[in-house]
Amino acid sequence: MIERNARQTLEFLYLLARMELKARYKGRLLGYLTAVGLTFGVAFVFWIAFKVIMNLDMPNYSVFLVAGIFPWAWFNLSVVSATRSFVAHAPLVKEMGFAHAILPLSNVVQEMLHFLLSLPLVLAWIVFPGDSPPSVHWIWQIPLLVGLQLAFVYPLALGAALANAYLRDIEYWIGVFFVLLFFATPMVYPISRVPAPLADWFELNPVHALMECWRASLIEGRFDAPHAAYAAAFAAVCGVLVYALYRRFAPRVGEVV
Amino acid sequence: MTAALECRGVWKSYASRRIGLKTLLLGQRAARTSRYARRWALQDVSFEVSRGQAFGVLGANGMGKTTLLSVLLGIVQPERGSVSLRGRVASLLELGAGFHPELSGRDNLFLYGSILGMRRREVAERLRAIVEFSELGDAVEEPLRTYSAGMITRLGFSLMAHAPADVFLIDEVLAVGDARFQEKCRAHLLEFKRRNGTLVIVSHDMEALAALCDEGIRLDMGQVADAGRIGELIGRYQTQ
Numbered sequence: 001m002i003e004r005n006a007r008q009t010l011e012f013l014y015l016l017a018r019m020e021l022k023a024r025y026k027g028r029l030l031g032y033l034t035a036v037g038l039t040f041g042v043a044f045v046f047w048i049a050f051k052v053i054m055n056l057d058m059p060n061y062s063v064f065l066v067a068g069i070f071p072w073a074w075f076n077l078s079v080v081s082a083t084r085s086f087v088a089h090a091p092l093v094k095e096m097g098f099a100h101a102i103l104p105l106s107n108v109v110q111e112m113l114h115f116l117l118s119l120p121l122v123l124a125w126i127v128f129p130g131d132s133p134p135s136v137h138w139i140w141q142i143p144l145l146v147g148l149q150l151a152f153v154y155p156l157a158l159g160a161a162l163a164n165a166y167l168r169d170i171e172y173w174i175g176v177f178f179v180l181l182f183f184a185t186p187m188v189y190p191i192s193r194v195p196a197p198l199a200d201w202f203e204l205n206p207v208h209a210l211m212e213c214w215r216a217s218l219i220e221g222r223f224d225a226p227h228a229a230y231a232a233a234f235a236a237v238c239g240v241l242v243y244a245l246y247r248r249f250a251p252r253v254g255e256v257v
Numbered sequence: 258m259t260a261a262l263e264c265r266g267v268w269k270s271y272a273s274r275r276i277g278l279k280t281l282l283l284g285q286r287a288a289r290t291s292r293y294a295r296r297w298a299l300q301d302v303s304f305e306v307s308r309g310q311a312f313g314v315l316g317a318n319g320m321g322k323t324t325l326l327s328v329l330l331g332i333v334q335p336e337r338g339s340v341s342l343r344g345r346v347a348s349l350l351e352l353g354a355g356f357h358p359e360l361s362g363r364d365n366l367f368l369y370g371s372i373l374g375m376r377r378r379e380v381a382e383r384l385r386a387i388v389e390f391s392e393l394g395d396a397v398e399e400p401l402r403t404y405s406a407g408m409i410t411r412l413g414f415s416l417m418a419h420a421p422a423d424v425f426l427i428d429e430v431l432a433v434g435d436a437r438f439q440e441k442c443r444a445h446l447l448e449f450k451r452r453n454g455t456l457v458i459v460s461h462d463m464e465a466l467a468a469l470c471d472e473g474i475r476l477d478m479g480q481v482a483d484a485g486r487i488g489e490l491i492g493r494y495q496t497q
Contacts, residue, residue, distance in 0.1 A: 012371040019368050023359035092355045092372065094332060254332045255271075 009102060016106035021113055036118045040125075043069045046188045056189065060219075063132060066125050067218040068187050068211050071145075074115040075153050075207065076178050082107040082157035083174050086165040090257040100253050101246065104157040112150060126218055135221025145213055148228060152210055152235040155242040162246060165253050185211055206234035259343070261424055261455035262306040267328055267338035269299040269321075269479075298324045299335070299479045306472075308423075311446070311456035313466040313473030313487050315494060321479040322459045326426050329457060344423025344455070347373050349413055362397035362404070362412050363388075369413065373420045383419045390445075391415035392438075411438060418445050424455045429462075443468060463491050 025031035043065045050056045058064065082104035086093050093100055119142070126132050135141075164170040185208045186194065194202055202208055209227035216224035299321045306312040314322050327333040329340055330348055355372045356365045366387060370380035380387075388397050391411040401409065417425065425446070446456060446469055460466050466473065466487060473490050475483040483490055 008371070008374060008376060011377060015368050015371045015377070019357055019360055019364055022364065023357060026359075089355075094327065251334055254327065 013102055013106055013109060016102070017109040017113060020106070020110045024110075024114070032117065035114065036121055039070055039073050039118065040066070040121075042073075050188055056193075058190065060129065060131050063126050063129060063219060064190065064215065065188065066122055067215045070115055070118055070122050071149060071211060071214040072182070072185070072187050074111045074149065075210070076182070078108040078111040078153050079157050079160055080174055080178060081111075083160040083164045083171050085157075085161045086253055086257050087168070087171070093257050094254045100161075100250055101158055104161040105154060108150065108154050108157050112146065116146070123218070132219045133221075135217075137221045137223065138217065141217040141221070141223055144223075145217060145228075148213070148232060148235065149210060151239065152206070152231055155235065155238040158246060159238070159242040162242075162249055162253070165257050166249065181205075181207060184208075187211065206231055209234070259308050260305045260341075261308040261310075261343050262312075262329065262457065263339075263341045264302055264304050264325075264329065265339050265341075267299055267302045267325075267335045267340065268297060269324060269328055269333065269335045270296060271298050297479050299328065299476075301338070302474075302476070302479075302481055303338075304474055304481070304484065306455055306457060308455055309450060309453040310472065311450055311458060311470040313470035313490075314457065314459045314476065315461070315463075315466065315473060315490070316476035316482075320476040322476055323428055324479075325476065326428050326457065326459055330426055342424060345374070345421060346424045346426060347417050347420040347422035348426040349417045349428070356401055356409065356413075358402040359400055361400055362393060365401055365412065366397075366416055369416055370420070373417065373422075375420055379421065380416075387415045387419045390418060390441075407435060407438070414442055418442070418449075422454070424457070425449065426457050428459045439465075463495070467491055 024035055043062070046065055046069075047062055051058075051061050085103040085107055086100060089103055093103070123134070123138075127134050160170065160174060164174075182188075184202060184205055186202065191199055191202055191208065209231040212227045213224045213231065216222045216227075302321075302325060304312070314325060316322055324333065326348070328335050329342065330346065331340070331342075355369050357368060360368070363384070366384065367377060367380050371377070388394075391397070391414075393408060393411060396404070396408065397412075401412075404412070443465065450456060450469075456469065458466065458469060470487040472485065473487045474481050475490060475494055483493055
């Protein structure tokens with residue numbers, strides 16, 4: 001086995017994430033703006049669909065959309081790309097000796113870096129209309145929520161990668177699952193628009209808790225402690241569960257991918 | 258002489274078949290049998306390679322050679338037996354594994370170097386020598402997707418050749434690239450051996466094996482069918 005200490009592992013993770021971003025942005029400002037613009041583009045499509053066509057009566061709808069859709073994109077794209085990470089890097093997993101857990105982590109970190117790089121434009125978008133002034137609390141809330149989301153997403157990404165190595169068609173189902181989750185979080189309408197019995201179920205969704213934390217902080221500068229605690233508890237339970245599964249199933253990943 | 262690598266009574270079975278959710282829910286159909294189908298990928302494989310020796314592994318396709326290298330590298334765990342490997346190991350098992358097509362040759366050297374366990378600083382220090390060895394010149398600044406298979410081989414081999422390793426595990430990659438570069442690689446491996454480096458090479462290229470290796474084994478259906486000095490081993494294999 002190629003030996004690797006913690007420092008080398010971190011360096012490998014950094015290189016993987018940096019190189020992936022470099023490939024995505026093609027090392028240029030235009031590439032960065034295009035990548036950020038794509039997420040704004042998605043928000044714009046939903047704005048057309050819900051605000052213009054469906055005539056959703058909600059003030060500052062575009063701010064609501066943008067404040068949620070960027071953290072969602074980090075969550076969604078990380079887990080979806082991580083699902084394929086063992087299979088897509090099969091030669092690497094099979095033949096290079098290093099901890100497989102780095103691969104899905106690099107997916108999560110890449111999307112996190114993309115989110116952080118997008119953040120100045122997101123904050124500008126939220127502040128510009130004038131209804132949501134910049135908050136001094138962002139200084140501690142944003143790093144805390146980034147940490148929370150990292151702890152929340154990584155176990156899911158690792159679990160999905162592991163599951164897909166053994167049950168190959170998970171990568172096809174995960175897309176469908178995320179569409180369902182997108183509307184069940186909900187991302188494009190407030191939970192107040194969801195009919196009563198269903199809304200109680202939506203409240204149980206830990207992703208909803210996480211996204212509510214982001215919206216509360218970015219739009220109102222408020223720390224949503226109950227939702228943050230719920231999301232953190234979910235992340236902890238998931239972390240323990242996935243760690244146990246990883247210990248049990250990781251040694252044979254190289255043989256099944 | 259000290260053994261750099263010892264493989265003692267290694268048994269390895271095949272992993273369970275890949276299944277999907279549908280198979281899991283609806284049950285599994287019986288696997289078709291082929292002439293390669295067997296319970297054990299490796300059966301009681303034992304050998305030892307001394308420091309400064311090159312060891313060849315030969316055999317027809319599907320006989321367990323690549324599985325053996327994966328076991329030696331520690332990626333695949335044997336059910337029985339053990340492997341002990343002393344020193345830093347570098348492997349070149351499949352070219353292009355770990356390379357990113359959108360990144361330049363230079364960026365890929367850093368990425369692949371990290372996969373081989375090298376620090377960024379180590380790659381940076383050796384970068385000039387690596388590029389010179391590869392003879393790729395300015396092409397290292399171009400994205401890898403513009404490279405031919407031969408150019409990727411040059412990049413991969415040049416990096417591995419400059420990795421600080423005591424043991425090299427190589428699987429059939431010497432067959433790619435032009436004859437002159439192949440010759441250069443061979444000369445480099447012989448020099449590595451002379452400096453007390455250890456090599457394990459899987460190849461169908463008998464000429465390369467004869468030129469590089471001292472001893473070897475032949476695998477047949479996962480078992481050691483023959484072992485000995487490489488010249489005699491190849492002779493018996495070819496007259497089979």
